[in-house]
Amino acid sequence: MVLPSGEAASQAAQQPSQYKVVGSAGKLIADIVSGTGHWSKADYDQWVCVKHGQDPDTFRPARPAIDAAVTWVRQDLPVDHARATARSIADAVLTDTSARKTIAQWNRDGLAARIKVEIDETKSAQRLIASLLDAICEHPTVEGRFDSQGARVFAYTVQIGIARNGATSIDRLTVPGMVVVSKAVSGAADRKTKAAVLYCAGMEKSFKATAFGSMEKSVAEFDGNASVKPLSAFPSETLSLGEMLPYYLKLMVPDFSEASDKVVSAELVPYDDDIFDKMTTDAARVVDVGARASMARDFASESTTRRLWRVWLGGRPGAAQ
Numbered sequence: 001m002v003l004p005s006g007e008a009a010s011q012a013a014q015q016p017s018q019y020k021v022v023g024s025a026g027k028l029i030a031d032i033v034s035g036t037g038h039w040s041k042a043d044y045d046q047w048v049c050v051k052h053g054q055d056p057d058t059f060r061p062a063r064p065a066i067d068a069a070v071t072w073v074r075q076d077l078p079v080d081h082a083r084a085t086a087r088s089i090a091d092a093v094l095t096d097t098s099a100r101k102t103i104a105q106w107n108r109d110g111l112a113a114r115i116k117v118e119i120d121e122t123k124s125a126q127r128l129i130a131s132l133l134d135a136i137c138e139h140p141t142v143e144g145r146f147d148s149q150g151a152r153v154f155a156y157t158v159q160i161g162i163a164r165n166g167a168t169s170i171d172r173l174t175v176p177g178m179v180v181v182s183k184a185v186s187g188a189a190d191r192k193t194k195a196a197v198l199y200c201a202g203m204e205k206s207f208k209a210t211a212f213g214s215m216e217k218s219v220a221e222f223d224g225n226a227s228v229k230p231l232s233a234f235p236s237e238t239l240s241l242g243e244m245l246p247y248y249l250k251l252m253v254p255d256f257s258e259a260s261d262k263v264v265s266a267e268l269v270p271y272d273d274d275i276f277d278k279m280t281t282d283a284a285r286v287v288d289v290g291a292r293a294s295m296a297r298d299f300a301s302e303s304t305t306r307r308l309w310r311v312w313l314g315g316r317p318g319a320a321q
Helices: 006-010 025-034 063-073 082-095 097-118 124-138 212-224 241-252 275-292 299-312
Strands: 002-004 019-021 154-163 171-174 178-182 195-200 207-211 262-270
Touching (some): 082 097, 097 275, 124 195, 124 207, 171 275, 178 275, 207 212
Antiparallel strands (some): 002 019, 154 262, 178 195
């Protein structure tokens, strides 16, 4: 963490700010939580730097990060209501049609906003991505959903079957916040050449395009050799489907044990009804289960979890996250 010196703060209007290193963000937070710190509240309103030596113009205010970390560490002082809030929103989605349809519309708007931000339609390859994604925004159900060339556009979810603790029963869960869009049909001869787009809601770079056959192959490989990866290492942008699934498995089953639990199936499943309604419902089910589990032991994992829950259940375009 770097903070402006007192002299620089008083002369900010006359000359460029000068900065001095006063300690790491982790040290400051530990001092606050333990009560041994000597930091003034004014320090919180200064600046944090993602990387030492970064341009001061890109520094971020420290207070939100510090307050969030302190709240998480001091679980009962103040009381942390975040998970209870997440459960209540998930319950509303699962039990109230109006709530579900409202959030489904927000998710639809969210995808439309990402298309405008991320896709450069002056490039032919990206125009194809935009065409596929625009099709599901304009037609959430398969009825009437065609691309500019008149070809039918399909939406697929990723479904994973899990057997817990050696049980014979299988829990079938749909990966939340994720949809694959393509003109390809599973099993068709041309699926290895037809493009498909993976959309992961809540990512800095939301889209990953490849051949539909490659998506099928990624899912099959995950089915045969599934693992979980820590949410503390959750990627900032959408990777290939096979690379993303180990992180999503952790989100879906927080206590998944590679020693006793097993992924018994993974597949792309076509969905012809309202895809945004489907995504919202599936996310609510995952949030409902996850919010009842214990908080992650590290702040990065808990922060990632809550950020994605927020996106899936109410991340309106332009709203504060």
